[in-house]
Amino acid sequence: MDTKICFELKSQVSHIEPYKAVSQKAWKVCSDREVMKLDWNESPFPIPDRVKHRLVSFIYNNPLNWYPPLDGFGLNRDLLELFAPTLTLDNIELFSGSDATLESLVRAFCPPGSNVVLLYPSYDNFRVYVEIERGNVMPYIPSNIFSPGNEIDDFIEFALDHDPSIVYLINPNNPIGYFLEDSDLVKVIEALPQTLIVVDEAYIEFSSRPAGSWELLERYPNLAICRTFSKALGLAGFRIGYVLANEKIITALRKVKNPKSVSTLSITAAKAAIESLDEISLNIEQIKQTRQYLIKQLNTFSEIRAYTSEGNFVLVNTEEQIIEQIRYEFEINNIYTRDLSHIQGMNGFFRITVGTRRSAERIIAILRQVLR
Ligand SMILES: Cc1ncc(COP(=O)(O)O)c(C=O)c1O
Numbered sequence: 001m002d003t004k005i006c007f008e009l010k011s012q013v014s015h016i017e018p019y020k021a022v023s024q025k026a027w028k029v030c031s032d033r034e035v036m037k038l039d040w041n042e043s044p045f046p047i048p049d050r051v052k053h054r055l056v057s058f059i060y061n062n063p064l065n066w067y068p069p070l071d072g073f074g075l076n077r078d079l080l081e082l083f084a085p086t087l088t089l090d091n092i093e094l095f096s097g098s099d100a101t102l103e104s105l106v107r108a109f110c111p112p113g114s115n116v117v118l119l120y121p122s123y124d125n126f127r128v129y130v131e132i133e134r135g136n137v138m139p140y141i142p143s144n145i146f147s148p149g150n151e152i153d154d155f156i157e158f159a160l161d162h163d164p165s166i167v168y169l170i171n172p173n174n175p176i177g178y179f180l181e182d183s184d185l186v187k188v189i190e191a192l193p194q195t196l197i198v199v200d201e202a203y204i205e206f207s208s209r210p211a212g213s214w215e216l217l218e219r220y221p222n223l224a225i226c227r228t229f230s231k232a233l234g235l236a237g238f239r240i241g242y243v244l245a246n247e248k249i250i251t252a253l254r255k256v257k258n259p260k261s262v263s264t265l266s267i268t269a270a271k272a273a274i275e276s277l278d279e280i281s282l283n284i285e286q287i288k289q290t291r292q293y294l295i296k297q298l299n300t301f302s303e304i305r306a307y308t309s310e311g312n313f314v315l316v317n318t319e320e321q322i323i324e325q326i327r328y329e330f331e332i333n334n335i336y337t338r339d340l341s342h343i344q345g346m347n348g349f350f351r352i353t354v355g356t357r358r359s360a361e362r363i364i365a366i367l368r369q370v371l372r
Pocket of ligand 1: 097
């Protein structure tokens, strides 16, 4: 007998344009040492040996048949000590990646029908969370998308006109790579005291101010800062991140978050990673140097423009036909980059995650063949 499953999507869900994930072809060739996965801003470095050993030992000696420890084995305390020493345990909460943090922030603070303002272009997954909650995404499109810091007053005016429940900023911005100074953030935070200002610091460690803006939390109760282990700390596969915010925001987040959602192994890996910060800092330094090399080399091609970046990625612009050629050559060499042409106004743009120096050299060598 045929079983017929009847289901009806909530109307807001049926209209959602899903977040466009990257191609998964790299996984098919991941045992090839030459594969270069430069499409999702992951770290090019393997996880530190200390993290590997800790995980193996943990698996043999601890109960993975139990749900995760709700105190995160003290990870929150360690994070505060290292990255936000004047904050307390009431100002931090772990999530299974910044994606989960953003989802919970939207669930808790975006009532249906309210407006959510963001600086365009932005991280598109966030849009999806807002639409699920029936919020209205209101993008402010700067006249110069590369340095919106010059028009922060116009952005604020736009936000005030829309009376938003949330303003979402990414600092440094993905995919452009610019950095907003604290003075700009403060202007936004002060102009909208009834609005939750979310600052997503996924790439902060690669910026000129790696400590980020957490000190603003001492003055502003309407600010939430999202951090992740996925980028500089190299744990994208584990799915772990945290939010720093005023205790009222954290209390609200604890109501909507599933307390057992961060896995035991992710917590174990994160604890070992922050004990390996010496090694990780060297990796970050290498990425920053390679970023400079890559931008400089890319800009030697007259057909290409590469933009300065404070993240672990470089935004590149060229003609659409040339992109096709470049992508073809990259893919047959197992190099995967992020095409951004699905983003409105970004035809001809693609983004290269900064990998190792060797990967940057290969990219330039291939471009020399394509563009000669
Ligand atoms: C701006 C931004 N926020 C959040 C994320 C997702 O972070 P996580 O892996 O911690 O969920 C990304 C991933 O690319 C991102 O670019």
